[in-house]
Amino acid sequence: MSHKSRSGIASRRRAHAPVFAALGDETRLSLVAKLSVGRPCSISQLTGGSRLTRQAITKHLRVLEGAGIVHSVRAGREKLFEFHPEPMEEIRRYLDLVSEQWDQALSRLKSFVEE
């Protein structure tokens, strides 16, 4: 383990686990999609064009906030929500590692049964 990677992880220390769970919902995915392309949005902006109530959207935003995917910022009297991609990048890397492990194991299996 290199120093670089260790400090890299430490500096990005955040709740990792709820990320998969947070993204396993279509409404939340669509909120993330909206927030990921543009500027920070208010709840009203996020509710607009959706069939969901303000309360429902607020609840979903709270889940995303808990997972660190969305951060809220104050702009005057308004609360704006902005997208933070880091947790998603981290779980992607985590899955990549597990995935790589399987690639190696399966290639050993291949050699094993084909010899």
Place this chain on the structure above:
Amino acid sequence: MNDRIEKSIELKAPVSRVWRALTDYREFGEWFRVKLDGPFMAGQVSRGYITYPGYEHVKWEAVVQKMEPERLFSFTWHPYSVDPKADYSKETPTLVEFKLEATAGGTLLLLTESGFDKIPSDRRLEAFRRNEGGWTEQMKNIEGHVTQKP
């Protein structure tokens, strides 16, 4: 975002051969690099030790779920359970499934690992931190071994 891993691989060997490589505990140990205590049995815990150089302290523990001959082999486990002091038993494990299909050239093997959304946050981070550098090293070991003993 995916919370599962899916792989498929074509093997030039009959389904019966692949089934044996997957479910005979000694054969499984050969390619997976683990020394198992005894045969796989559905509903039973399988225990052993990883046999990678430098990782021999790492325990292998899985619970065999399904053994449907030449079709499906599955187990649950805790990926990256590398800390001997940690108790992983209370965590929800991930599910690993091997599905076999006969093809003209041999066997199509489908692998799925699912349930990553259930791993507690501390562990996920820990697993990630411990393995980030470790895997690079391990890849070299694997590569060396495969080249020597194809």
